[in-house]
Amino acid sequence: MSPDELQAAIATTNSILAETYYFLTIPLMMIIHAGFLAYEMGATRVKNVLASGIKNILAFAFTIITFYLFGWWVYWAFPTGFDLSAGPAGISGLEYANSIALAWGESAQYMGPNIADKASGVFFAAFALFAATTASIMSGSLIERIQTVGFCILAIVLGSFAWVVAAAWGWHADGWLVTDWGVHDFGAAGLVHAVAGFFALGVLINLGPRVGKFNSDGSANDIQGHNIPSTMLGLFLILVGFFGFLMACIIVPGEAWSWSATQSATIYGTPITLSALGFNIILAISGGIIGAWITTRDPFWMMSGALAGIIATASGLDIYYPSLVILISISAGIILKPCADFLEKRGIDDAVGAVTVHGTIGLYGVILLGVFASGYPALSGDAGVPVISFVGQLVGAVVFFLLGFVPGYAVSFVLAKMNMLRVPDDVQIKGLDLVKVPAPAYPEHFLSEQKSD
Amino acid sequence: APGFYTALSAVLIVVALFIGNKKEQSHYK
Numbered sequence: 001m002s003p004d005e006l007q008a009a010i011a012t013t014n015s016i017l018a019e020t021y022y023f024l025t026i027p028l029m030m031i032i033h034a035g036f037l038a039y040e041m042g043a044t045r046v047k048n049v050l051a052s053g054i055k056n057i058l059a060f061a062f063t064i065i066t067f068y069l070f071g072w073w074v075y076w077a078f079p080t081g082f083d084l085s086a087g088p089a090g091i092s093g094l095e096y097a098n099s100i101a102l103a104w105g106e107s108a109q110y111m112g113p114n115i116a117d118k119a120s121g122v123f124f125a126a127f128a129l130f131a132a133t134t135a136s137i138m139s140g141s142l143i144e145r146i147q148t149v150g151f152c153i154l155a156i157v158l159g160s161f162a163w164v165v166a167a168a169w170g171w172h173a174d175g176w177l178v179t180d181w182g183v184h185d186f187g188a189a190g191l192v193h194a195v196a197g198f199f200a201l202g203v204l205i206n207l208g209p210r211v212g213k214f215n216s217d218g219s220a221n222d223i224q225g226h227n228i229p230s231t232m233l234g235l236f237l238i239l240v241g242f243f244g245f246l247m248a249c250i251i252v253p254g255e256a257w258s259w260s261a262t263q264s265a266t267i268y269g270t271p272i273t274l275s276a277l278g279f280n281i282i283l284a285i286s287g288g289i290i291g292a293w294i295t296t297r298d299p300f301w302m303m304s305g306a307l308a309g310i311i312a313t314a315s316g317l318d319i320y321y322p323s324l325v326i327l328i329s330i331s332a333g334i335i336l337k338p339c340a341d342f343l344e345k346r347g348i349d350d351a352v353g354a355v356t357v358h359g360t361i362g363l364y365g366v367i368l369l370g371v372f373a374s375g376y377p378a379l380s381g382d383a384g385v386p387v388i389s390f391v392g393q394l395v396g397a398v399v400f401f402l403l404g405f406v407p408g409y410a411v412s413f414v415l416a417k418m419n420m421l422r423v424p425d426d427v428q429i430k431g432l433d434l435v436k437v438p439a440p441a442y443p444e445h446f447l448s449e450q451k452s453d
Numbered sequence: 454a455p456g457f458y459t460a461l462s463a464v465l466i467v468v469a470l471f472i473g474n475k476k477e478q479s480h481y482k
Contacts, residue, residue, distance in 0.1 A: 104456025149474040
């Protein structure tokens with residue numbers, strides 16, 4: 001074998017490894033959605049199970065297709081801000097996005113089968129699954145009283161626009177939050193979780209609580225889901241899927257588009273290893289469970305604590321020392337239920353605590369990175385690169401909050417005016433499944449109830 | 454060409470939402 005042939009063989013091996021690496025994150029992230037489906041359907045009452053499931057799978061479908069139509073373009077067009085100008089790395093702005101991310105014209109070659117491009121499809125799919133995750137995060141909080149089509153429109157706005165702008169600003173090498181403020185959010189605590197969580201809060205304010213959630217004196221009733229084991233299993237499946245999510249946040253080495261020839265990198269080009277994630281993910285899950293167990297004995301909140309553990313440490317999973325991960329994740333588990341109670345006391349009916357688990361804990365994680373990792377480089381490069389700072393992370397947290405809450409509130413406000421947001425109260429009382437599907441989730445249970453009537 | 458399929462897909466998505474909303478509102482009457 002000549003040196004040239006050997007070089008070609010090495011390049012082919014690396015190329016196949018890189019393509020396969022990202023391809024495998026896709027089914028792993030699909031497990032997140034299997035988890036959300038089980039989680040959400042378990043968290044509803046028997047009369048609303050199928051309607052919740054339908055809403056969940058439609059959110060996935062509409063988000064994926066609209067992300068192909070325009071969401072992927074948003075990621076490449078928006079990094080420098082709303083003026084869509086090109087950034088210093090030369091891989092952003094209107095002209096660049098038009099050349100690689102539209103499924104028509106010359107750029108169509110990068111949006112479909114192309115034997116000369118082994119990266120665009122797997123990167124697109126990984127990002128599309130991130131997008132679907134944001135819609136699923138919102139979905140759980142709104143169960144049992146939101147209209148299906150109104151919800152699908154909200155899922156499109158969140159999954160194919162709001163979070164994508166956050167990613168363009170806070171993840172992309174040309175993102176102004178990265179280049180100007182040194183924002184670092186490796187595992188998307190802010191730009192996925194917090195954006196989705198606070199988008200949901202904006203919707204919840206206009207949507208209102210489920211019938212029967214609050215008494216006339218303002219006190220809250222606990223509306224239990226019909227299948228807590230399904231909810232717990234669903235949450236565990238979400239945790240499994242997050243290994244794929246976090247894998248997809250790594251840029252593998254050795255390709256033309258890689259940050260390095262030899263070193264795996266974060267999306268910012270800073271070095272990372274899968275071993276770092278090996279230490280930190282499972283410790284974060286465990287710390288979150290124990291933290292929640294300290295303040296509640298409810299298995300639902302303990303499993304939510306596991307998710308909170310990952311989210312609270314996600315921004316710094318690439319650089320945190322494992323014992324620091326244990327401390328942060330335990331603290332996230334401890335504050336989880338009190339934060340959820342704080343919202344409930346203000347009349348917010350967040351059915352699964354998504355605003356707290358993803359929104360509040362997401363921002364908690366973004367800000368804590370500024371406490372524990374200030375001074376680290378925020379972007380690949382030599383002298384003059386932005387560094388992580390407390391102020392920078394604080395600015396990032398505020399921007400992520402606004403990118404979620406403002407569109408969530410505004411779009412749901414318009415939908416409410418159009419009578420496309422809230423299911424009428426009499427339908428909620430009767431049950432969404434029999435009115436909208438129309439079929440019961442558990443026919444034998446339904447028949448036995450009818451006989452007893 | 455791909456652009457034709459893409460445009461048709463976008464139209465179908467909007468039509469699906471429109472039909473879905475019409476059916477949904479009929480359930481509440």
